Amino acid sequence: MKILSLSIKNFRNYKQQKADFHPEVNVIVGYNAQGKSNLLEAINYLSFFSSFRNARDMDMVRWGQSYFFIEGLIKKTVGEYHLSLGYNVDNKKVLKINGNQQKKVSDLLGVFNSVVFSPEDLNIVKTGPAARRKYLDKEMIQLFPSYYYTLLEYQKILTQRNNLLKEIRENKNKKEMLEIWNRQLINKGSRIIKKRLDVLQKLAPLARLSHRKITNGEEDLDINYESLALNQEKNLKNCSLEDIEAIFSLQLEKHFQMEIYRGITLIGPHRDDLKLAINGVDVRKYGSQGQQRTTALSLKIAELELVKSETGEYPVLLLDDVMSELDESRRNHLLLFIGNKVQTFITTTDLTFKQKGKIFFISQGEIKETESFPK
Ligand SMILES: Nc1ncnc2c1ncn2[C@@H]1O[C@H](COP(=O)(O)OP(=O)(O)OP(=O)(O)O)[C@@H](O)[C@H]1O
Ligand SMILES: [Mg+2]
Structure with missing residues (x-):
């Protein structure tokens, strides 16, 4: 193109x-x-x-x-x-x-x-989960335009649900309304997680290949989806949408008291992260400057390769x-x-x-x- x-x-x-x-x-x-x-x-x-x-x-x-x-x-x-x-x-x-x-x-x-690569992309590796979610979401938006609307809808549901949690905290007795928002949160949130898992299954090997090339085969980069909504014990790669909805729902129940106490939604794709590891070691926390730069570069090259494989x-x-x-x-x-x-x-x-x-x-x-x- x-x-x-x-x-x-x-x-x-x-x-x-x-x-x-x-x-x-x-x-x-x-x-x-x-x-x-x-x-x-x-x-x-x-x-x-x-x-x-x-x-x-x-x-x-x-x-x-x-x-x-x-x-x-x-x-x-x-x-x-x-x-x-x-x-x-x-x-x-x-x-x-x-x-x-x-x-x-x-x-x-x-x-x-089009894909931008700028020095700030080092933040994908170095800073908090938001930068990594954004990296993945932006790639997905240009490949799957409907994903953009799912994200927007999820964001709206999240705002409403957070408002409700605060109201419940202030004893406004609206607990029964939470169920409605839970269902919507689980519905859209699970779709987002499922799509991200699917994309990551293609993106991760591309990044790994690039990383191996840049490091002359010395470093193996692993990318894994980290999700609070999904009990991490499950093998995420084989999760169906129904599986995700079920675990998400259980996790929400588990965190109910804490969510009311904090007045925010603690479970869902808006809290998820990508785990980046080189030879088994978390590069987000322990990577050297050079390893972090190589990882950022590999993630970008993987982005280009994924667009190529999806669109030709x-x-x-x-x-x-x-x-x-x-x-x-x-x-x-x-x-x-x-x-x-x-x-x-x-x-x-x-x-x-x-x-x-x-x-x-x-x-x-x-x-x-x-x-x-x-x-
Ligand atoms: N809405 C705007 N209207 C007019 N000028 C603007 C507007 N927004 C930004 N600018 C100006 O555009 C200028 C150039 O910005 P730009 O970021 O493209 O610079 P650059 O050539 O990339 O510089 P650098 O080498 O420092 O990165 C800025 O100095 C800023 O004042
Ligand atoms: Mg500039």
């Missing part, structure tokens, strides 16, 4: 710009604070219709303006797609494929797949500032992996590494193509 061109208007510090990209490598070079990451954010917006930097839509509108517009020409093995998105600060989004307006975000999710095409890879962060051996491994099969965008403040492709110089929200590196 490739993005052939991009037009942006009033997006971040860009007034109005258009760029035609190289099908393989695009180096985005410029001084700090000129708009390099903003450009990757605009490209990635066409995949998720939200910011990879967690910005609100209204914050991405160029200051003093009331809307932004992003349009990309996407080329897949079969066919080309014009994807466009207009956002107005009164919170209206207009989404179009080939000029035809689409009602829901999910109609456009999965049309254009590699997603577009957006590397924000990672080249300077990776040491030479990991950088070479990444470049070798990318080869000429993944269209890649690389932001950098200096041009120390040589690549074929196009170079774009970004200065104060202006994109200028400069001379290409010799082949």
Whole structure:
């Protein structure tokens, strides 16, 4: 999959710009604070219709303006797609494929797949469970658009149930209502867990393979789903949806008193985690810096491979500032992996590494193509 061109208007510090990209490598070079990451954010917006930097839509509108517009020409093995998105600060989004307006975000999710890799991705390995859940969920959203709605619905149920738990704690005697919310929580929550387990069964071996390659066969990376909703004694891989619902329900009963006491839902996919182990040792807690970096890189490469195996095409890879962060051996491994099969965008403040492709110089929200590196 490739993005052939991009037009942006009033997006971040860009007034109005258009760029035609190289099908393989695009180096985005410029001084700090000129708009390099903003450009990757605009490209990635066409995949998720939200910011990879967690910005609100209204914050991405160029200051003093009331809307932004992003349009990309996407080329897949079969066919080309014009994807466009207009956002107005009164919170209206207009989404179009080939000029035809689409009602829901999910109609456009999965049309254009892109994966961002930035230094913050080290947090997937180093920080708390939220970063790991987000890693998995984002990958799943672009592969299975309906998953996005299941997550949204689950979030709503969770908020309502938490409010109810607090009310019960304050003796408002609404215990009988909890049953209704329990059923909904178990229903959506189990679907989320089941889907995550299924995806992990494909993702984990891909990450393991990549990790073995980078470490010359010295390290085995294991990824396992850790779930409070599921009594960990069960063999999760063979769990059916019904099994998950049953264990989830039991666990809720078990934690009933504690949930009332705390006033929050303690059991469910919103509390789950991915266990990452190298040669049996928990890399989240005990991994060296280098092992954590290699793990993050392997997780990203697995993400690309999974998109490829599910859709038949590699997603577009957006590397924000990672080249300077990776040491030479990991950088070479990444470049070798990318080869000429993944269209890649690389932001950098200096041009120390040589690549074929196009170079774009970004200065104060202006994109200028400069001379290409010799082949
Ligand atoms: N909504 C907005 N309207 C106008 N300008 C904005 C908006 N949001 C961010 N900016 C500006 O965009 C500038 C460039 O941001 P960006 O993150 O793309 O820089 P960068 O080139 O990636 O820099 P670095 O090399 O430091 O990562 C920032 O200085 C910021 O002030
Ligand atoms: Mg940047």
